[in-house]
Amino acid sequence: MEVRDCLISAPGKAILHGEHAVVHGKVALAVSLNLRTYLKLKARSDGKVCINLPNIDTFVCWELSELKQLTSSSEEIQRLDAELVKRLRKFIGVTNENLDSSASAILAFLYIYLSLFGSGDMPSLTMSVWSELPTGAGLGSSAAYSVCLAAAFLCATGNIPTPLKEWEQTGRWCQEDLELINSWAFQGEKIIHGNPSGVDNAVGTWGGMLRFLAGKIIPLSRVPLLRILLTNTKVPRSTKVLVARVKDKINKFPSVMIPVLDSVDAISCTCEKVLTEMTCEPITGDHYNILEELIDINQHHLNVIGVGHPSLDMLCQVTAARGLHSKLTGAGGGGCGITLLRPETDSTTVQGTMKDLRDCGYDCWETSIGGPGVQQHFPSSVKEEIMEVLNRY
Amino acid sequence: MEVRDCLISAPGKAILHGEHAVVHGKVALAVSLNLRTYLKLKARSDGKVCINLPNIDTFVCWELSELKQLTSSSEEIQRLDAELVKRLRKFIGVTNENLDSSASAILAFLYIYLSLFGSGDMPSLTMSVWSELPTGAGLGSSAAYSVCLAAAFLCATGNIPTPLKEWEQTGRWCQEDLELINSWAFQGEKIIHGNPSGVDNAVGTWGGMLRFLAGKIIPLSRVPLLRILLTNTKVPRSTKVLVARVKDKINKFPSVMIPVLDSVDAISCTCEKVLTEMTCEPITGDHYNILEELIDINQHHLNVIGVGHPSLDMLCQVTAARGLHSKLTGAGGGGCGITLLRPETDSTTVQGTMKDLRDCGYDCWETSIGGPGVQQHFPSSVKEEIMEVLNRY
Numbered sequence: 115m116e117v118r119d120c121l122i123s124a125p126g127k128a129i130l131h132g133e134h135a136v137v138h139g140k141v142a143l144a145v146s147l148n149l150r151t152y153l154k155l156k157a158r159s160d161g162k163v164c165i166n167l168p169n170i171d172t173f174v175c176w177e178l179s180e181l182k183q184l185t186s187s188s189e190e191i192q193r194l195d196a197e198l199v200k201r202l203r204k205f206i207g208v209t210n211e212n213l214d215s216s217a218s219a220i221l222a223f224l225y226i227y228l229s230l231f232g233s234g235d236m237p238s239l240t241m242s243v244w245s246e247l248p249t250g251a252g253l254g255s256s257a258a259y260s261v262c263l264a265a266a267f268l269c270a271t272g273n274i275p276t277p278l279k280e281w282e283q284t285g286r287w288c289q290e291d292l293e294l295i296n297s298w299a300f301q302g303e304k305i306i307h308g309n310p311s312g313v314d315n316a317v318g319t320w321g322g323m324l325r326f327l328a329g330k331i332i333p334l335s336r337v338p339l340l341r342i343l344l345t346n347t348k349v350p351r352s353t354k355v356l357v358a359r360v361k362d363k364i365n366k367f368p369s370v371m372i373p374v375l376d377s378v379d380a381i382s383c384t385c386e387k388v389l390t391e392m393t394c395e396p397i398t399g400d401h402y403n404i405l406e407e408l409i410d411i412n413q414h415h416l417n418v419i420g421v422g423h424p425s426l427d428m429l430c431q432v433t434a435a436r437g438l439h440s441k442l443t444g445a446g447g448g449g450c451g452i453t454l455l456r457p458e459t460d461s462t463t464v465q466g467t468m469k470d471l472r473d474c475g476y477d478c479w480e481t482s483i484g485g486p487g488v489q490q491h492f493p494s495s496v497k498e499e500i501m502e503v504l505n506r507y
Numbered sequence: 508m509e510v511r512d513c514l515i516s517a518p519g520k521a522i523l524h525g526e527h528a529v530v531h532g533k534v535a536l537a538v539s540l541n542l543r544t545y546l547k548l549k550a551r552s553d554g555k556v557c558i559n560l561p562n563i564d565t566f567v568c569w570e571l572s573e574l575k576q577l578t579s580s581s582e583e584i585q586r587l588d589a590e591l592v593k594r595l596r597k598f599i600g601v602t603n604e605n606l607d608s609s610a611s612a613i614l615a616f617l618y619i620y621l622s623l624f625g626s627g628d629m630p631s632l633t634m635s636v637w638s639e640l641p642t643g644a645g646l647g648s649s650a651a652y653s654v655c656l657a658a659a660f661l662c663a664t665g666n667i668p669t670p671l672k673e674w675e676q677t678g679r680w681c682q683e684d685l686e687l688i689n690s691w692a693f694q695g696e697k698i699i700h701g702n703p704s705g706v707d708n709a710v711g712t713w714g715g716m717l718r719f720l721a722g723k724i725i726p727l728s729r730v731p732l733l734r735i736l737l738t739n740t741k742v743p744r745s746t747k748v749l750v751a752r753v754k755d756k757i758n759k760f761p762s763v764m765i766p767v768l769d770s771v772d773a774i775s776c777t778c779e780k781v782l783t784e785m786t787c788e789p790i791t792g793d794h795y796n797i798l799e800e801l802i803d804i805n806q807h808h809l810n811v812i813g814v815g816h817p818s819l820d821m822l823c824q825v826t827a828a829r830g831l832h833s834k835l836t837g838a839g840g841g842g843c844g845i846t847l848l849r850p851e852t853d854s855t856t857v858q859g860t861m862k863d864l865r866d867c868g869y870d871c872w873e874t875s876i877g878g879p880g881v882q883q884h885f886p887s888s889v890k891e892e893i894m895e896v897l898n899r900y
Contacts, residue, residue, distance in 0.1 A: 369773035370804060373766035377811075380762035411763060414807040418770075 115235040116157045117270040121496065121504075123150040124261035124488040126247040127254030127317040128344065128443045128452055131382040131412055134360050134419055136326055140379035143386060144313045145337070145483040146321040147253055147344060151245035152496060153262035154504045155270060158238040165223055166242040166507040170249060172216040173507075178236055184224070185232045194304050198225060213306070215249055215256075222260055222302040229301075230267045237270065242507040244500055248346050248477065252353070252444035257314030260302030264295045265488050276490065283495035286486065292319050295488060321487030325386065334386065336393040337484045340405075341455035343433070343467065345440075346477040347425035349448025356421050356447045363420045371419065378415050381408050389484075402456050406439040409454060413441035421446030425476075429453075432470045436463055452483070508628040509550045510663040514889065514897075516543040517654035517881040519640040520647030520710040521737065521836045521845055524775040524805055525719070527753050527812055532721055533772035536779060537706045538730070538876040539714040540646055540737060544638035545889060546655035547897040548663060551631040558616055559635040559900040563642060565609040566900075571629055577617070578625045587697050591618060606699070608642055608649075615653055615695040622694075623660045630663065635900040637893055641870065644739050645746070645837035650707030653695030657688045658881050669883065676888035679879065685712050688881060714880030718779060727779065729786040730877045733798075734848035736826070736860065738833075739870040740818035742841025749814050749840045756813045767808050774801050774808075782877075795849050799832040802847060806834035814839030818869075822846075825863045829856055845876070 125146040132142025158164070164175040184201055202224050203209075208217050223241065231237065243262065247255040265287075268274045274294060277285030287295065299315040316324055316331045323337040364371040385408050392401050413430060416422060426442045429451045433440045440453040455464060464480055471478040493501055518539040525535025551557070557568040577594055595617050596602075601610050616634065624630065636655065640648040658680075661667045667687060670678030680688065692708040709717055709724045716730040757764040778801050785794050806823060809815060819835045822844045826833045833846040848857060857873055864871040886894055 367773070367777060367800075367804075370770050370777060370801075373770040373773065377763050377766040377770075380760070380766065384760060384763060407760075408763075411760075411811045414811045418804045418807045 115237045116159075117155055117237045117239050118276070119157060120155050120266060120269055120276065121152065121491045121493055122155075122262045122265045122269075122488065123152045123491060123496070124258040124265070124318040125150050125254075125321055125485060126258050127314045128342075128450070128483055130323070130443070130452075130483065131385050131408065132326070132378060133442075133444055133446065134357065134416070134421060135375045135378040135382075137357055137360070138364070138375050139328055140375055141382040141386075142313075142326045143323055143382050144317050144326055145323045146317050146485050146487060147247075148482045148485040149246040149253070149344065149479060151243060151247060151255065151258035151262055152491075152500050152504060153259075153266050154242045155266050156240045156242070158240055161238050163227070163236075163238060164240045164507075165220070166240065167216070167219055168503060168506075169243070169245050170215045170219060172219060174220060178238055181224070181228065181236060184228055194301055195225075195229065198228065199305060202228075218256070218306040219259060222256075222305045223263060225305055226260075226263050226267050226298060226302060230271045230273070230298075239270075240507060241266070242504045244503040246479070246500075251346050251450050253344075253450060254314035254318060256306045257299065257303055257310075257318045260299040260306070261295060261315055261318035261488050263302055264298035265490070268295060268298060269490070278490045278492065283492050284486075285490045287488070292487070295319050317487070319487050322484055323386075323389065325382075334390070337389045338392045338397065339482050339484045341457070341459070341480070341482050343438075343440075343453040343455065343464070343471070344443075344479045344481055345429055345451045345453065345471050347423070347429060347448050347451065348475065348477060349423055349425045351423075351445055351447035351449050353445040356445045359447075360419050360421060374415050374418050378412060381412050381415075384408060397457070399456075402454070405454055409439045409441045416442055416446055423448045425474075426451055428474055429471065429476070432474065433467055436467045436470075438463075438467060455480075508630045509552075510548055510630045510632050511669070512550060513548050513659060513662055513669065514545065514884045514886055515548075515655045515658045515662075515881065516545045516884060516889070517651040517658070517711040518543050518647075518714055518878060519651050520707050521735075521843070521876055523716070523836070523845075523876065524778050524801065525771060526835075526837055526839065527750065527809070527814060528768045528771040528775075529719055530750055530753070531757070531768050533768055534775040534779075535706075535719045536716055536775050537710050537719055538716045539710050539878050539880060540640075541875045541878040542639040542646065542737065542872060544636060544640060544648065544651035544655055545884075545893050545897060546652075546659050547635045548659050549633045549635070551633055554631050556620070556629075556631060557633045557900075558613070559633065560609070560612055561896060561899075562636070562638050563608045563612060565612060567613060571631055574617075574621065574629060577621055587694055588618075588622065591621065592698060595621075611649070611699040612652060615649075615698045616656060618698055619653075619656045619660050619691060619695055623664045623666070623691075632663075633900060634659070635897045637896040639872070639893075641739050644843050646737075646843060647707035647711060649699045650692065650696055650703075650711045653692040653699070654688060654708055654711035654881050656695055657691035658883075661688060661691060662883070671883045671885065676885050677879075678883045680881070685880070688712050710880070712880050715877055716779075716782065718775075727783070730782045731785040731790065732875050732877045734850070734852070734873070734875050736831075736833075736846040736848065736857070736864070737836075737872045737874055738822055738844045738846065738864050740816070740822060740841050740844065740867075741869060742816055742818045744816075744838055744840035744842050746838040749838045752840075753812050753814060764812065767811050771805060771808050774805050777801060790850070792849075795847070798847055802832045802834045802845075809835055809839055816841045818867075819844055821867055822864065822869070825867065826860055829860045829863075831856075831860060848873075
């Protein structure tokens with residue numbers, strides 16, 4: 115069989131409020147981050163399957179005949195086919211438990227490719243992926259990749275339709291198709307992360323915002339698109355260590371810390387309420403005032419629970435000097451932060467702030483949160499520089 | 508009659524934890540601040556009564572004959588003698604409601620002098636006062652003055668004994684005498700402030716630390732002496748405006764703010780517990796670690812409830828750069844902050860930090876909290892520069 119060429123994208127993820135508190139039974143709000151991962155499928159006629167992942171310097175080609183030996187036909191999407199994973203690990207020569215990004219991306223590709231095509235005619239193709247997201251920064255880059263993989267191959271096998279209409283630049287799938295994409299993307303996430311929460315792939319699939327509470331993920335129907343700066347302090351941190359630090363601090367000062375988690379919970383709920391209001395009444399400066407206040411309060415709380423970092427203090431200070439409000443997003447202890455921009459924030463302010471942040475040694479992007487989830491694109495609807503990268507292969 | 512010369516001192520006050528939260532029914536910990544007010548009584552034989560308050564440029568002399576017309580004999584210490592206050596205001600020519608520091612200091616002096624001597628033989632004397640405390644900075648300078656006034660005149664009238672033993676440098680009174688001093692000092696505070704909480708005069712009288720909850724003041728028997736830096740940012744602020752701001756913020760975000768007040772309450776209780784432990788077990792670095800953590804957490808909370816200020820952020824930043832932990836004390840929005848020093852903090856660090864803070868334009872003192880309350884002194888036990896000021900008059 116020959117696949118139809120297609121171009122898919124999925125967004126990254128940021129935690130707007132509730133990081134860490136969510137580990138202790140409180141609400142977290144996860145939002146789509148409009149730094150996207152783009153995946154291009156292209157048919158080949160030489161019996162090869164090639165993948166190009168220039169972000170992580172990964173370029174591999176196999177003969178179809180090699181892959182055919184690994185055949186799987188489970189199409190099981192409720193749980194991972196452990197036997198297949200084992201075969202694949204052996205195939206690519208991975209022995210240790212901790213996979214690097216290259217190995218995990220290859221494994222996720224092979225797992226989904228073989229699960230979906232393994233029972234029938236396996237196509238010769240090139241898959242090229244380019245992401246605007248930094249890797250390993252807690253911004254859901256692996257989930258965006260898994261979502262793109264799932265959507266592309268579900269489309270290619272005809273499990274879901276091609277949603278792109280001729281007269282549209284981008285197409286989206288219906289709810290049922292999104293559920294299927296999300297399920298397969300979750301398999302990819304399991305291969306990459308072992309025991310993921312499922313939040314990242316859900317955000318990558320549905321976009322917008324979702325409420326995460328006690329393992330339950332509830333996509334919120336409508337949220338406004340918010341302009342933000344996303345800053346990567348590039349200070350490395352271990353989520354595991356930070357989660358343990360918070361737990362220790364709660365155990366050390368329970369009467370002091372438990373109310374702080376309650377307050378964080380209330381921040382998430384208040385924020386959700388305001389964002390919902392913003393979709394059904396005229397947006398005013400007051401809405402933004404509240405969003406800004408909640409960001410400031412939560413950033414203080416995150417410092418209190420012990421996941422702040424001087425680099426994040428600096429981010430807050432630099433943006434505050436321009437009248438902007440920031441908080442860390444995700445694990446903290448370095449990593450990334452978000453800065454809310456107002457609709458009226460002018461480009462001089464934005465450019466100046468980005469320059470200040472880059473002068474601190476940080477990476478900084480102007481982007482938005484709350485945008486669409488996985489999409490199919492006409493090539494002409496995608497930024498030139500991205501198409502330029504994808505067309506190299 | 509002729510008074511015996513005497514020299515009295517009383518400490519200022521700082522809030523260690525619980526400022527603002529106390530307005531909303533939570534615990535506050537008030538501690539004595541070892542920046543002291545010194546009062547010297549000296550007999551005269553020319554029938555004059557003179558007061559010298561060089562801190563506030565106030566120097567007044569009266570003829571005894573003038574004061575005798577104002578005679579009072581109430582000795583009422585449960586409530587203020589409103590008639591006497593009225594006569595006194597007329598006597599010194601005050602008409603408006605808001606007294607300046609000079610007028611209120613004179614009124615408090617006259618009230619206590621006349622109440623205690625008015626029924627008998629009024630002595631000719633000079634009272635000179637010098638304070639290490641800045642005025643109007645929320646550090647209990649008026650209460651320290653009122654406590655000295657009360658102790659000096661209760662001593663002079665023989666209502667309480669002279670506690671100084673010949674072989675001692677300083678003397679303190681027994682519990683019962685302290686109660687009496689505190690009651691009279693509270694009258695002075697009422698004249699100066701209208702509706703004081705009674706915390707400041709209690710701290711000035713008992714020293715150490717006290718727990719303040721729902722209007723009830725409980726002196727804590729033993730607390731360790733803690734080295735601190737006291738910094739005055741000199742940024743003016745209105746306590747009334749700040750209290751209103753906190754109330755507004757609680758009304759705006761009750762579910763977010765009420766847990767923060769609960770957390771502040773727990774900070775005060777945890778701190779009290781640790782300080783109590785420090786008096787009955789060997790003091791370790793761990794005790795100081797906890798005290799530092801509580802200071803940091805509370806400073807974040809005070810920012811959350813809206814009483815922070817860039818000058819206080821700067822104070823925290825400057826001291827953090829030296830490994831020291833600071834929080835605002837009192838109303839916030841500028842005003843004063845305290846920085847905890849460890850027993851082992853060396854003088855290079857202390858001097859360097861003080862220089863940095865002074866370079867910010869702040870006043871800064873190395874002092875301690877938790878020290879003794881009102882005391883009588885032998886002149887030789889008092890710092891030379893203070894005696895030098897008091898002996899000028």
